[in-house]
Amino acid sequence: MSLPVPVRLNYGPMRMRLYETAPTLEVSSGLLDGDLCGIYDAARDVIIIDRRMTYTRKRCTLVHELVHRAHGDIGHQRELRCRLQTALLLVDRDAYIQAERMYEGDRWLIADELDLTVDVIDDYRLLLRYEGVGR
Ligand SMILES: [Zn+2]
Known part of the structure; x- marks a missing residue:
């Protein structure tokens, strides 16, 4: 499994890089329900990151959603594998x-x-x- 961006990047630069390396993917900020930090919609190739979080948590969440995307998971399918990876x-x-x-x-x-x-x-x-x- 490989991600389209180096995970060492900070959140802002990571999002910028994704425009070039994953042009079909849309990453947007939004308000998510409950304690959900992010979600990946495989059908539309969209990642939504909760905008009320710190940049550190946004970065970790974006990487988490990119791992789901790399596996073609539906939402938070196979969550433990995603978290460990x-x-x-x-x-x-x-x-x-x-x-x-x-x-x-x-x-x-x-x-x-x-x-x-x-x-x-x-x-x-x-x-x-x-x-x-x-x-
Ligand atoms: Zn997940």
Whole structure:
């Protein structure tokens, strides 16, 4: 699976890049119901990002929706796979290990240091646990 943009980009530049690399995709801002951060409409090739969020959360959400798009998921279909792949894409392993040591495992401080949401950090930790099981 590959995304049409480098995930290291910030939210604004990522959206700009998508105009060139995914011309059929429309990304727009809107107000979504409940605690929904974003949604991908596969039929129309449209991603809607809730506009009330921080840029950090918008970036993480956009990557999440791009992963759904890459798999051709309908809405939040196969959510766990999407979340784990999103965490794998967004978290730099070395930076995570360094932050984990520096902040003694405090997930909020680690998220802040890596400019990611706590949700992404939690999903990354889930991945590390799975890895541990495989050893
Ligand atoms: Zn999802």
